[in-house]
Amino acid sequence: MTPADRARRRAVGSAIALSVPGMLVLLALFAVPLLRLLALSVEGGSLTAYEKALTNELYLRVIFETFKIAAIVTFFTFVLGYPVAYVMATSGRIWQIVGIAFVLLPFWTSILVRTYAWMVLLGRNGVVNRTLMGLGLIDGPLPLLNNLSGVLIGMVHVLLPYMILPVFNAVKKVDPTLVLAAEGLGAPRWRAFLHVTLPLTMNGVMAGMTLVFTLSLGFFITPALLGGGRVVMIANLIEEQVRELLNWAFAGALSAILLALTLLAFWGISRIMRTRPA
Amino acid sequence: MAAEDVRGADLRVDGVAKRYGAVVALGGVSLSVAAGEFLTILGPSGSGKTTLLKVVAGFEFPDAGRVAVGGADITDVSPAKRNIGMVFQNYALFPHMSVARNIAFPLLMRGVPKSEIERRVNRALELVELQSYGERRPSQLSGGQQQRVALARAIVFDPTLLLLDEPFGALDRKLRESMQLEVRRLQRRLGLTTVFITHDQEEALVLSDRIAVMDDGVIRQVGAPDEIYDRPADDFVAQFIGESNLLAGEIAALDRVVLDGGASVTVRGLGAGHGRVRLLVRPEKMAIDAATNRFTGTVVEAVYLGEAHKLRVKTAEGIELLVRGHRAVPAGASLTVGFAPEDAHVICGAG
Numbered sequence: 001m002t003p004a005d006r007a008r009r010r011a012v013g014s015a016i017a018l019s020v021p022g023m024l025v026l027l028a029l030f031a032v033p034l035l036r037l038l039a040l041s042v043e044g045g046s047l048t049a050y051e052k053a054l055t056n057e058l059y060l061r062v063i064f065e066t067f068k069i070a071a072i073v074t075f076f077t078f079v080l081g082y083p084v085a086y087v088m089a090t091s092g093r094i095w096q097i098v099g100i101a102f103v104l105l106p107f108w109t110s111i112l113v114r115t116y117a118w119m120v121l122l123g124r125n126g127v128v129n130r131t132l133m134g135l136g137l138i139d140g141p142l143p144l145l146n147n148l149s150g151v152l153i154g155m156v157h158v159l160l161p162y163m164i165l166p167v168f169n170a171v172k173k174v175d176p177t178l179v180l181a182a183e184g185l186g187a188p189r190w191r192a193f194l195h196v197t198l199p200l201t202m203n204g205v206m207a208g209m210t211l212v213f214t215l216s217l218g219f220f221i222t223p224a225l226l227g228g229g230r231v232v233m234i235a236n237l238i239e240e241q242v243r244e245l246l247n248w249a250f251a252g253a254l255s256a257i258l259l260a261l262t263l264l265a266f267w268g269i270s271r272i273m274r275t276r277p278a
Numbered sequence: 279m280a281a282e283d284v285r286g287a288d289l290r291v292d293g294v295a296k297r298y299g300a301v302v303a304l305g306g307v308s309l310s311v312a313a314g315e316f317l318t319i320l321g322p323s324g325s326g327k328t329t330l331l332k333v334v335a336g337f338e339f340p341d342a343g344r345v346a347v348g349g350a351d352i353t354d355v356s357p358a359k360r361n362i363g364m365v366f367q368n369y370a371l372f373p374h375m376s377v378a379r380n381i382a383f384p385l386l387m388r389g390v391p392k393s394e395i396e397r398r399v400n401r402a403l404e405l406v407e408l409q410s411y412g413e414r415r416p417s418q419l420s421g422g423q424q425q426r427v428a429l430a431r432a433i434v435f436d437p438t439l440l441l442l443d444e445p446f447g448a449l450d451r452k453l454r455e456s457m458q459l460e461v462r463r464l465q466r467r468l469g470l471t472t473v474f475i476t477h478d479q480e481e482a483l484v485l486s487d488r489i490a491v492m493d494d495g496v497i498r499q500v501g502a503p504d505e506i507y508d509r510p511a512d513d514f515v516a517q518f519i520g521e522s523n524l525l526a527g528e529i530a531a532l533d534r535v536v537l538d539g540g541a542s543v544t545v546r547g548l549g550a551g552h553g554r555v556r557l558l559v560r561p562e563k564m565a566i567d568a569a570t571n572r573f574t575g576t577v578v579e580a581v582y583l584g585e586a587h588k589l590r591v592k593t594a595e596g597i598e599l600l601v602r603g604h605r606a607v608p609a610g611a612s613l614t615v616g617f618a619p620e621d622a623h624v625i626c627g628a629g
Contacts, residue, residue, distance in 0.1 A: 180337050181370035183357040186387035186435065192358075195383070199374050 041252030146228025170204025286471030287348030568616030
């Protein structure tokens with residue numbers, strides 16, 4: 001064993017020792033309850049709860065809806081978040097700090113408060129509808145609350161920072177002379193962006209998409225409040241099973257399915273990322 | 279000595295000025311480069327040479343002045359439409375594209391048909407002797423190879439002008455010298471008008487048809503390498519290029535200058551001038567036991583350079599003289615050195 005090997009082994013050893021407290025907390029507060037929930041789902045040694053969840057058309061629709069909503073939210077956070085991240089990363093230091101402050105500001109406010117704020121804004125007599133009607137752009141109020149649009153607006157708002165921050169980082173890492181070189185070689189601005197900046201920031205985009213998509217799958221408060229009971233995602237279904245029907249076995253099965261699907265999505269996205277040339 | 283078969287266009291820079299806040303980067307620079315010529319802009323860092331190159335490439339917009347290539351004013355043309363090839367200091371190769379894709383990029387942007395792109399990329403790879411490297415990534419190449427890819431990418435679309443921004447800075451000495459010769463060979467062969475930027479005077483002397491010496495945002499002198507070296511226009515040029523003995527004094531007669539400190543020397547080329555001058559004598563023109571313009575002093579420093587000995591001699595009047603010659607003289611020895619009247623170059627004006 002060379003001295004370098006020994007040093008590496010010692011570093012690994014102390015890294016493991018340092019992570020023990022955190023691991024214990026995770027084990028006690030996350031792994032144990034999760035395992036108990038999984039145990040509940042197969043109570044009595046039967047898989048009937050899983051069978052019910054995966055064969056009943058109603059529950060399959062909820063699972064499909066959940067993925068659909070997550071995909072739409074991911075798409076919109078990308079479309080809205082990339083330009084913001086790009087402008088932030090390519091402007092001066094002061095504007096960068098201001099930008100980051102504005103992006104992080106919502107993090108300091110409870111998601112519940114922000115969701116109620118959206119209810120005020122999006123209601124029939126809310127600020128948005130009254131403004132649009134006042135400007136004569138619409139005749140009657142738009143249905144923005146208690147439906148899919150409301151849920152999407154709320155979720156995109158909550159999840160935007162998770163897209164903006166990784167993309168911001170990725171854009172900042174792109175060497176500006178590469179863009180100059182592309183322009184000098186005959187690429188107009190937009191083509192230089194398309195051929196150089198965008199591909200070189202794809203890792204950040206993928207990281208943002210993974211975060212937003214997997215976080216979306218487990219969303220609860222926003223669909224519950226802005227969907228008005230008409231938009232049901234898996235998390236809402238689970239809550240209903242536990243709180244109203246006290247069906248712990250079925251709730252456990254749904255949780256396990258949600259976890260499995262989330263891991264599957266995560267695995268799928270990271271596979272796509274790995275096959276992309278660095 | 280221009281290239282054999284000229285394909286590049288001539289460049290004219292006319293009164294270009296650029297300032298950043300209170301800092302003047304370019305103070306009204308005018309310069310013309312003939313078609314097929316290799317011109318080096320030589321200057322210390324902060325002299326404005328990179329800003330000038332950026333203005334020519336279109337990455338910086340000048341506050342005043344015009345830039346024309348081949349007679350056409352391109353001051354307001356976007357970089358993408360200038361048709362100028364540039365090699366950046368850090369090469370700026372696209373890391374996510376293969377070597378072949380990097381070189382194909384400018385052709386792709388110009389809508390060149392696929393089959394022709396392939397043919398031209400292959401020819402460019404051949405030109406820089408990297409035929410079998412097309413499928414590699416830039417990160418898999420050595421510094422010298424990356425540099426050759428950058429060069430191939432800059433010339434594959436037949437640019438009117440080739441700009442090189444200190445491209446050899448990151449290479450070790452041996453590679454640097456071979457790359458210099460390769461660039462020069464390629465430039466001559468393709469007849470490319472080339473503007474090369476460096477702070478390395480040796481590099482400038484080796485490569486250039488002409489050199490423009492820049493300092494403080496202005497061009498101090500433009501001329502052939504021997505002209506710049508033998509007949510510098512001012513103290514800055516004299517001191518920036520090569521080693522020099524600058525002796526300050528006053529013109530006393532048609533062929534006599536009285537140096538500060540009292541010594542009197544004979545020189546040529548004073549004409550009917552009068553007033554203060556500086557005499558430039560290169561260390562290799564100083565001779566031990568010369569017949570004219572003799573100074574006696576003590577050797578304060580003796581350095582062996584391999585091909586020559588460098589001596590620093592201090593006279594009783596306090597004048598320090600650099601002498602480069604073939605005789606080994608130990609430090610501390612007393613020595614008489616001097617120079618022939620025709621070996622002193624006169625720089626007029628208060629220095």
